[in-house]
Amino acid sequence: xxxxxxxxxxxEQSRQAIVTAAADLCAxxxxxxxxxxxxxxxxxxxxxxxxxxxxxxxxxxxxxxERERExxxxxxxxxxxxxxxxxxxxxxxxxxxxxxxxxWRGLLIAAQSDDVxxxxxxALLEQAIVEAKQRxxxxxxxxxxxxxxxxxxxxxxxxxxxxxxxxxxxxxxPKAYMSDVLKLVFEGLKPRDRPLIR
Amino acid sequence: xxxxxxxxxxxEQSRQAIVTAAADLCAxxxxxxxxxxxxxxxxxxxxxxxxxxxxxxxxxxxxxxERERExxxxxxxxxxxxxxxxxxxxxxxxxxxxxxxxxWRGLLIAAQSDDVxxxxxxALLEQAIVEAKQRxxxxxxxxxxxxxxxxxxxxxxxxxxxxxxxxxxxxxxPKAYMSDVLKLVFEGLKPRDRPLIR
Numbered sequence: 001x002x003x004x005x006x007x008x009x010x011x012e013q014s015r016q017a018i019v020t021a022a023a024d025l026c027a028x029x030x031x032x033x034x035x036x037x038x039x040x041x042x043x044x045x046x047x048x049x050x051x052x053x054x055x056x057x058x059x060x061x062x063x064x065x066e067r068e069r070e071x072x073x074x075x076x077x078x079x080x081x082x083x084x085x086x087x088x089x090x091x092x093x094x095x096x097x098x099x100x101x102x103x104w105r106g107l108l109i110a111a112q113s114d115d116v117x118x119x120x121x122x123a124l125l126e127q128a129i130v131e132a133k134q135r136x137x138x139x140x141x142x143x144x145x146x147x148x149x150x151x152x153x154x155x156x157x158x159x160x161x162x163x164x165x166x167x168x169x170x171x172x173x174p175k176a177y178m179s180d181v182l183k184l185v186f187e188g189l190k191p192r193d194r195p196l197i198r
Numbered sequence: 199x200x201x202x203x204x205x206x207x208x209x210e211q212s213r214q215a216i217v218t219a220a221a222d223l224c225a226x227x228x229x230x231x232x233x234x235x236x237x238x239x240x241x242x243x244x245x246x247x248x249x250x251x252x253x254x255x256x257x258x259x260x261x262x263x264e265r266e267r268e269x270x271x272x273x274x275x276x277x278x279x280x281x282x283x284x285x286x287x288x289x290x291x292x293x294x295x296x297x298x299x300x301x302w303r304g305l306l307i308a309a310q311s312d313d314v315x316x317x318x319x320x321a322l323l324e325q326a327i328v329e330a331k332q333r334x335x336x337x338x339x340x341x342x343x344x345x346x347x348x349x350x351x352x353x354x355x356x357x358x359x360x361x362x363x364x365x366x367x368x369x370x371x372p373k374a375y376m377s378d379v380l381k382l383v384f385e386g387l388k389p390r391d392r393p394l395i396r
Contacts (some may be wrong), residue, residue: 032311108366109307113230125368146389149382152369153359157383160358161351165342167365168306170323171350184347185355191344 017043017117018050019064027099031106036060058110061103062120068100069124075131081144082182085134089162089178096166108167129155157185214250215241217262224259225297229304229327234258236311256308259301260318266298267322274330279342281344282333287360287376306365327353 006035021042076084098148219240274282308315337343
């Protein structure tokens with residue numbers, strides 16, 4: 001066995017320290033106020049170490065989101081669509097309230113004016129939407145979801161309410177929010193016991 | 199009659215020229231790249247004229263959105279909920295595609311780090327949500343909407359899909375988008391002719 005330190009392992013430790021420092025800072029001061037200097041100071045590395053690996057703070061934070069995504073297990077599939085949607089959307093609501101939520105919010109803002117952030121956000125969203133649509137396609141086959149519904153639109157109907165409240169900061173959401181949303185969108189907003197003759 | 203120019207009228211013309219110039223610039227170069235200098239040059243006024251009336255570019259663009267809102271007629275009420283929701287949401291989709299959409303996007307971004315923008319955006323959203331909930335309350339009385347549905351949640355279910363696709367820029371939306379969304383959320387995502395015994 002070699003007694004030499006493994007440079008790959010040391011690099012990975014530094015990268016991990018940098019992305020964690022960037023996410024912590026983003027949660028503390030907000031994306032706009034994060035600087036590469038502050039990330040370097042927090043991670044205990046030089047600014048040049050960060051610029052050797054990433055072009056900008058947005059790129060560091062994208063790597064944080066990609067690592068978060070890899071730690072998640074993908075879209076759940078227990079065979080019960082209602083249960084799986086509740087698991088997935090409740091996890092997203094929790095993420096929005098966490099440090100990763102502050103990072104995601106920052107990246108969505110940066111994506112409006114920064115091409116690196118825009119490409120990274122687009123890739124993350126595309127991957128999430130593809131996984132959701134795969135699960136929904138299966139549910140159409142098991143008669144748990146209308147077969148005539150456009151799946152991009154179903155994704156927007158399921159995830160739109162949560163994004164609306166979170167991105168627009170209109171109100172704090174109750175813990176059981178997604179349970180009630182899913183019930184309403186699956187049953188429909190029409191009165192259920194509407195009499196035929198009144 | 200006085201032959202003197204009316205200073206109030208002249209001020210109003212200057213203000214209108216400034217807010218229009220700010221919105222045009224926002225649509226052309228995006229919120230992040232708009233500067234007070236560029237607004238002043240476009241409007242043909244001095245920078246100090248702008249700073250006499252507004253503290254920042256975000257404040258100028260807020261006044262643009264407030265003027266746009268005043269020109270709109272409020273939430274429609276023809277007595278037919280489905281028709282009124284389609285009118286209102288289709289108008290919003292058109293607004294998102296217009297210069298006002300670029301301004302609104304910019305203000306939503308600015309609201310994340312600028313208190314003036316955050317307060318203005320909150321007031322505009324609150325007003326829109328109050329008006330929507332008034333219309334929905336009436337619809338619960340006429341049995342066009344489930345009476346057990348939380349109205350903040352109904353607003354999020356109706357407007358969330360459009361905001362999701364527009365803010366996250368996930369895909370271009372078809373013209374008939376809101377017609378199909380409203381059909382799905384009112385009828386529900388469950389299969390309609392689900393057999394009791396298979």
